[in-house]
Amino acid sequence: MDLNKSYDFKEVENQVIKEFSQMEINPQFAQNTFSIAVPPPNVTGSLHMGHALNCTIQDFLIRYNLLLGKDSVWFVGTDHAGIATQTVVEKNLLKQGIRRSDITPEEFLSKIWEWKEQYGSIILDQFQRLGIYANIKSARFTMDPEYTKAVKKAFVELYKKGYVYKGKRVVNWCPRCLTSLSDLEVVHKPTPTKLYYVKYKLNDGYIIICTTRPETILADTAIAVNPNDKRYSSLIGNYAEVPIVKRLVPIISDQEVDMEFGTGALKVTPAHDFNDFKIYQKNQQIDIINIFNTKAQLVIDKIINEHNKEILESYQGLDRYQAREKIIKDLTEQNLLHKIEDYTTNIGYCYRCDTVIEPYYSDQWFISMKELVRKPKEVVENDQIRFFPSTYKKVVIDWYENIQDWCVSRQILWGHRIPVYYCKDCGYEDASEEELRVCPKCGKNLEQEKDVLDTWFSSALWPFAVMYWPLDKFQKYQQNYYPTNVLTTAREIVFLWVSRMIVMSMFFLNQIPFKDVIIHAVILAPSGKRMSKSLGTGIDPLELIEKYGADALRMGLIIQTAESQDVKFSYEKIEMARNFINKIWNSIRYFQIRKTNPNAKSKLSFQTIELINLWLYLNLYELVNKLDQLANNYKFFDYCMSLYQFVWNVFCDWYIEFTKFMDYSDFEKTVQDALRIILLYLHPLTPFSTYFLYQKIFQKNIMQEKIQNAKDAIQEQIQNIENEGIKCSKIDDLIESIKQIRPFINEIINLTAKQNVTVHYQSFDDQIDHRDLIFLFNTFTKTVHNAVNDHKIDEQLSNYFVINTKIGSIKIFVEKEYISKFREFVDQKIRKLEENVNKIQKLLNNSEFILKADRQVVDNYREQLQNYLQMIEINKTILDQI
RNA sequence: GGGCGGAUAGCUCAGUGGUCAGAGCGCCUGCCUUACAAGCAGGAGGUCAUAGGUUCAAUUCCUAUUCCGCCCACCA
Numbered sequence: 001m002d003l004n005k006s007y008d009f010k011e012v013e014n015q016v017i018k019e020f021s022q023m024e025i026n027p028q029f030a031q032n033t034f035s036i037a038v039p040p041p042n043v044t045g046s047l048h049m050g051h052a053l054n055c056t057i058q059d060f061l062i063r064y065n066l067l068l069g070k071d072s073v074w075f076v077g078t079d080h081a082g083i084a085t086q087t088v089v090e091k092n093l094l095k096q097g098i099r100r101s102d103i104t105p106e107e108f109l110s111k112i113w114e115w116k117e118q119y120g121s122i123i124l125d126q127f128q129r130l131g132i133y134a135n136i137k138s139a140r141f142t143m144d145p146e147y148t149k150a151v152k153k154a155f156v157e158l159y160k161k162g163y164v165y166k167g168k169r170v171v172n173w174c175p176r177c178l179t180s181l182s183d184l185e186v187v188h189k190p191t192p193t194k195l196y197y198v199k200y201k202l203n204d205g206y207i208i209i210c211t212t213r214p215e216t217i218l219a220d221t222a223i224a225v226n227p228n229d230k231r232y233s234s235l236i237g238n239y240a241e242v243p244i245v246k247r248l249v250p251i252i253s254d255q256e257v258d259m260e261f262g263t264g265a266l267k268v269t270p271a272h273d274f275n276d277f278k279i280y281q282k283n284q285q286i287d288i289i290n291i292f293n294t295k296a297q298l299v300i301d302k303i304i305n306e307h308n309k310e311i312l313e314s315y316q317g318l319d320r321y322q323a324r325e326k327i328i329k330d331l332t333e334q335n336l337l338h339k340i341e342d343y344t345t346n347i348g349y350c351y352r353c354d355t356v357i358e359p360y361y362s363d364q365w366f367i368s369m370k371e372l373v374r375k376p377k378e379v380v381e382n383d384q385i386r387f388f389p390s391t392y393k394k395v396v397i398d399w400y401e402n403i404q405d406w407c408v409s410r411q412i413l414w415g416h417r418i419p420v421y422y423c424k425d426c427g428y429e430d431a432s433e434e435e436l437r438v439c440p441k442c443g444k445n446l447e448q449e450k451d452v453l454d455t456w457f458s459s460a461l462w463p464f465a466v467m468y469w470p471l472d473k474f475q476k477y478q479q480n481y482y483p484t485n486v487l488t489t490a491r492e493i494v495f496l497w498v499s500r501m502i503v504m505s506m507f508f509l510n511q512i513p514f515k516d517v518i519i520h521a522v523i524l525a526p527s528g529k530r531m532s533k534s535l536g537t538g539i540d541p542l543e544l545i546e547k548y549g550a551d552a553l554r555m556g557l558i559i560q561t562a563e564s565q566d567v568k569f570s571y572e573k574i575e576m577a578r579n580f581i582n583k584i585w586n587s588i589r590y591f592q593i594r595k596t597n598p599n600a601k602s603k604l605s606f607q608t609i610e611l612i613n614l615w616l617y618l619n620l621y622e623l624v625n626k627l628d629q630l631a632n633n634y635k636f637f638d639y640c641m642s643l644y645q646f647v648w649n650v651f652c653d654w655y656i657e658f659t660k661f662m663d664y665s666d667f668e669k670t671v672q673d674a675l676r677i678i679l680l681y682l683h684p685l686t687p688f689s690t691y692f693l694y695q696k697i698f699q700k701n702i703m704q705e706k707i708q709n710a711k712d713a714i715q716e717q718i719q720n721i722e723n724e725g726i727k728c729s730k731i732d733d734l735i736e737s738i739k740q741i742r743p744f745i746n747e748i749i750n751l752t753a754k755q756n757v758t759v760h761y762q763s764f765d766d767q768i769d770h771r772d773l774i775f776l777f778n779t780f781t782k783t784v785h786n787a788v789n790d791h792k793i794d795e796q797l798s799n800y801f802v803i804n805t806k807i808g809s810i811k812i813f814v815e816k817e818y819i820s821k822f823r824e825f826v827d828q829k830i831r832k833l834e835e836n837v838n839k840i841q842k843l844l845n846n847s848e849f850i851l852k853a854d855r856q857v858v859d860n861y862r863e864q865l866q867n868y869l870q871m872i873e874i875n876k877t878i879l880d881q882i
Numbered sequence: 883g884g885g886c887g888g889a890u891a892g893c894u895c896a897g898u899g900g901u902c903a904g905a906g907c908g909c910c911u912g913c914c915u916u917a918c919a920a921g922c923a924g925g926a927g928g929u930c931a932u933a934g935g936u937u938c939a940a941u942u943c944c945u946a947u948u949c950c951g952c953c954c955a956c957c958a
Contacts, residue, residue: 006920188956195958211958258957266958275957346956391886395953398885402954491953522952526894559906562896565887566951570894572907579906579920590917637896641905656917746924750912782915782923836902843900848938857900857939864901 003592003696007585009549009578013131013688020691021128023703025135027481030071035481036062037463037514038074038134039489039497040142041127042081043120044088049523049531049569050490051123052130052541053561056554056685057488057520057636059132063684064631065485066133067707073481074133075466077140078120082455083177083185083352086414089115109413126542131550131687133703140466142458143416150465151416151458152433154508159420159431163368164408170270170277171407173360174350175296175320179411180364182454183404184496186348186357193345197263197338198331200240207232207240207251208338210262212345213272214331215323218245218303218315221287222268224279227253229264242267243336244327246307250286254279271361288361294411296320296358320358365409365418365451369503373400376502379512385502388518388634389563392494399495406500408454415452422447460500463487463513483511486634488518491565518634521561524568531569539569551686552578555640558685562637580644581689584678587652588693591671594664602663608772612658613670615731617717619650620677624711627681640685647678654735661775672697673717676710730768730807737805738780744803744812745781747825751818758813759783760800773807783812801826802874804867809874830875833868840865 004011036058041051058074066072089112090100100108124136140147158164171180196214199206200223209223220242225232232251239248249268256275257266270280270288280288293299297319300312311330315323331337348357377400379385380393387393409418420431423439423446430436436446461469463484467477483505489498498517505513524530525537532538544553556574561567602609623646630639651674659667675697683690683702694702721728741759748757759781761774774785800811801822814822840861843849850858 003917006918183955209958213958256957261957269958273958345958348956389887395886398954495954524951528951560895568894570907572894575920576906579918582920583918586918586921588917593917641896645905652918653922743924746912750924753912832902840901843939846938849900850938852938853900860901 003585003589005586005589007582007689009551009581009688012692013549013551016688016691017128017131020131020133020687025133026138027073027477028071029476029480032070033480034062034065034068034070034072035484036074036486036488037466037484038076039487039493040077040079040140040459040462040466041123042084043078043116043123043141044081044085045123047123047126047129047541049539049541049557051127052544052553053520053523053557054488054490055127055130055132056557057518059130059134059554059687060558060636060684061486061488062133063687063703066703067680067683067705069706069708071480072133075140075481075484076124076127076132076134076136076138077142077462077466078124079459080116080141080143080414080455082410082412082415082452083174083179083181084455085116086112086412087177087352089414105413112414129542129545129550130554133687142455142462142465146468146471147458147465148416149433149471150461150469151453152419153470154461154504155416155419155453155457156431156433157508158367163372164365164431165368166363166365168361168363169366169407170272170274170359170361171364172348173294173296173358173362174353174355175292175294175358176353176355177350177412178294180360180362180407180409181350181357182407182456184456185351187351187354188346188348190344191347193343193347195262195341195343196328196331197340198243198267199336199338200242200267202235202238202240207235207265208263209265209267211267212343213269213320213324214327215298215320216269216272216291217242217267217327218298218300218312218323219269219271219289219291220245220247220249220267221270221280221289222249222283223251224254224257224266224268225251225264226257226259227255229257229259232265243334244308244311244330245303246305247303252279252283252286254282272359274359277359277361290361292320292358292360294360296360298323363409364407365449367406367408369403369405372503372507373403375506375510376400376499379502379506385512385514386516388516392491392517392519396494396499399499406454408457409451410454411451413452415455416458418449418451418453420449422449456496456500459497460504461508463501463505464509469508478509482509482513484514486516486518487514488520490522491519492522494519516634521563521565521567523557523561524566526569526571528568544574548574548578549581549688551581551688554687555580555685558636558640559644563635577686580648581686583648583652584682585689585693587647587656588675588697590656591675592696594659595668602666603661603775604658604772605769608769609662609666611726611728611768612655612662612731613667614717614721614726615728616651616655616670616674617714618721618728619646620674620714621718624677624681624714631684643678643681643685647682651678654731657780658776661779673710673713676705677714680705680707680710733806734768734773734776737807737810738777740805741777741781741783741803741810741812744801744825745783748812748814748818748822749782751821752815756782756784759785760811760813761785762809762811777807804871804874826875830872833872837865837868837872840868 038058039054062072062074092115093100093111120141121139124139128136155164172183172186173180193212195210195212197208197210198214198217199208207223211217223240225236235251236253238251240251241248256279257264268276268279268286270276270286271290272292280286289302291298291300291303297317298315300316304312315326318326328337349355350357377397380396387396419433420429421436422429423442423444425444426439426442428439428441439446464474464482467482468474487498501513505511525539527537529535529537541553548556552574555577559577560570560573623642626642627639630642659671679690679694679702691702694700745757748754777783778785800813803810803812843861844865
């Protein structure tokens with residue numbers, strides 16, 4: 001078989017992806033398992049960089065544990081993503097000229113289903129392009145019939161146990177999506193606006209309030225001042241007249257009012273402001289008036305009367321911004337607008353459509369959270385669930401401690417309809433998993449609640465619902481795969497999703513849903529801005545796969561995210577990964593070539609060959625131990641870089657170069673053992689190329705191999721080394737010495753334009769065969785050895801420069817005409833040495849240091865100093881003689 | 883307002899209480915040395931944000947400051 005000169009990822013990945021997709025990947029229900037539940041992507045979505053990173057991390061863990069011999073199961077699926085999907089389909093229909101109001105709710109709903117059937121699983125196909133080890137065919141969907149059972153059961157149980165209540169509250173309302181939102185679905189952004197100072201008539205004079213939303217004046221039902229505010233204390237209990245509507249409202253006192261802000265007098269609009277609603281709840285005597293419809297347009301029915309009829313009628317139907325303009329105009333005309341100031345404040349926007357949120361007084365369903373959060377807080381506190389990075393532990397605990405009730409009802413169509421049934425006639429209400437049609441009390445027809453549940457309600461059940469809770473078969477999954485080992489996700493859904501999964505799992509199963517939570521980095525655009533389609537700053541992972549291959553993308557993502565929280569996307573790291581895969585490819589290509597041309601050209605002794613092979617085993621052994629530890633601690637970056645450095649800087653740079661002087665049979669076993677380790681450990685990062693190459697070399701499916709077997713082969717050799725007391729460090733010494741000499745040789749070659757430089761060796765260590773040592777040394781440093789222990793050296797000392805290395809002294813010959821230039825170069829080196837010597841001497845002269853520093857540290861310094869001094873001395877003497 | 887993270891080479895990022903502070907990319911020099919030019923050898927380039935403190939020793943620990951970013955809460 002021939003491998004191409006460079007790695008053609010397209011050819012390999014196209015072939016391998018076919019084989020991956022034909023594999024049967026199913027839970028084995030074995031003893032030793034590893035499991036992950038994927039954060040289900042939205043059915044609206046397409047693969048973005050966050051998915052790509054998250055998939056890579058999860059697939060790494062799944063494949064790594066698979067190779068450890070575990071029954072490694074990745075539960076996958078998609079989320080119906082309520083508002084998001086409905087919005088997308090709505091826009092889509094609009095493109096076809098269909099407005100939502102043109103069709104019935106039932107028709108609209110079926111359109112969404114059509115859309116879901118057509119596009120809903122595209123993202124999972126895209127996940128497959130990344131090479132994930134999961135059974136896409138068994139993917140769950142948060143609205144499939146079995147999942148729906150879970151949602152119903154969960155809601156009904158919470159309802160029956162009294163955690164669900166319905167109430168009229170001011171909630172976040174999106175006038176475009178026409179639904180309520182939870183606090184977490186509102187994005188606050190500083191927005192420049194104006195502060196309007198408005199005069200309200202008193203019996204005698206005016207009281208001036210200030211507001212950012214003058215249009216809500218029409219819904220004012222009180223004015224509030226701080227009880228300690230002396231300016232207004234005499235007014236408390238009096239009435240003021242709300243401008244335009246000409247309604248009298250009480251002036252009340254409330255601690256919440258900030259005396260410093262504005263005039264210290266606050267207009268109270270309970271139906272359209274969260275704080276005002278709180279004041280309303282505390283003060284029974286004031287009214288609440290809703291003046292908007294669901295689209296935030298004015299409805300004046302409730303406020304119109306004969307005094308204001310003339311002016312108010314022209315407000316009917318205006319949206320909130322038109323109303324604002326108009327009321328400012330009217331106030332100005334009536335001389336009731338005291339002044340206007342510029343002001344910047346945080347305004348809430350819908351996280352889906354970016355419309356300004358309207359606080360809106362409406363009937364909503366809530367889940368009472370305080371009690372539900374108690375156990376989740378405990379399991380996080382006592383590290384039953386661990387967070388990586390650990391700072392999130394505190395963040396989550398804080399959130400639990402300040403928990404607010406969860407508004408779970410949404411006024412949209414796409415979602416799980418709340419399973420509560422009402423009787424219009426007798427007022428009967430109950431929640432039920434089964435559809436109820438007839439009122440058990442009066443026998444009339446029942447109606448089901450129209451609202452649907454927050455999409456995050458069903459997501460919160462994901463880890464166990466994905467395993468078919470509450471069906472009977474759940475128990476089998478629960479025994480083997482629950483809790484899942486790890487959850488990896490983006491930090492933006494820590495509260496929205498992660499913390500709520502813990503709540504639901506503790507409540508329904510009294511079990512944690514996952515043991516570890518990895519919060520991965522956020523990948524920003526190269527500019528440092530958020531990657532976003534609408535801003536045009538997004539980078540499409542699929543395009544990167546086209547350009548660099550999935551393996552390069554996976555590995556490139558891992559080596560650019562480390563543990564930091566925000567990372568600017570770097571193409572260089574993807575290229576680095578691509579080059580690395582090519583490097584491995586070529587190293588294997590080299591061995592394939594050697595295999596087919598096994599011409600014996602062994603130039604080294606048996607002992608040296610043995611030493612080099614064992615040296616590699618020792619390095620492999622250290623590598624493997626390190627990698628296992630890093631993988632266990634989710635240190636993916638370090639794992640990746642350790643492998644990278646081993647393969648490139650140890651295996652390729654040195655071992656492969658050594659094998660060039662060996663016979664194929666001298667290194668065949670060692671190389672096979674090494675490649676087995678390398679490919680197996682690399683497989684979780686770069687599944688395509690490693691699958692392909694493993695197949696080529698070993699004619700086996702890498703995914704059915706076990707890391708342990710490969711480790712055993714290493715372990716055996718390590719035993720040998722220990723038993724025989726073999727000093728593999730000799731090879732390290734050789735390498736180090738070569739690296740030490742190279743700069744000098746390079747300098748001479750540059751000066752003289754010679755291909756080779758003459759050197760003399762003295763007092764080489766004789767643990768390695770002498771001829772081998774000189775041969776290797778010459779080859780790697782581009783030198784020619786002249787004589788060994790040549791006594792004639794002294795006679796022409798002026799032409800030589802001496803360097804002490806771990807394997808002996810090396811005298812480099814320099815032709816006379818280049819000596820002075822070379823001297824400059826050497827002088828520089830010496831100066832650097834002297835700087836270090838000064839530093840160390842200063843330290844060693846410090847008695848405090850000698851007294852207090854670790855013995856080992858002091859000794860190391862002393863040794864280092866001797867080395868430097870010796871080198872300087874020898875070289876100086878020689879330079880002096882020139 | 884409360885909380886958290888970051889500032890290290892031209893760029894993107896690792897790392898460390900002590901032994902010339904590292905990688906990739908970029909740059910300079912020399913190489914198509916038969917696995918790999920997606921490569922090989924060598925090199926230049928850093929007061930480790932600023933100011934104090936702790937310590938025999940600080941880029942690393944502590945405090946303050948400046949700048950950047952994130953999260954939570956939203957006083958009209």
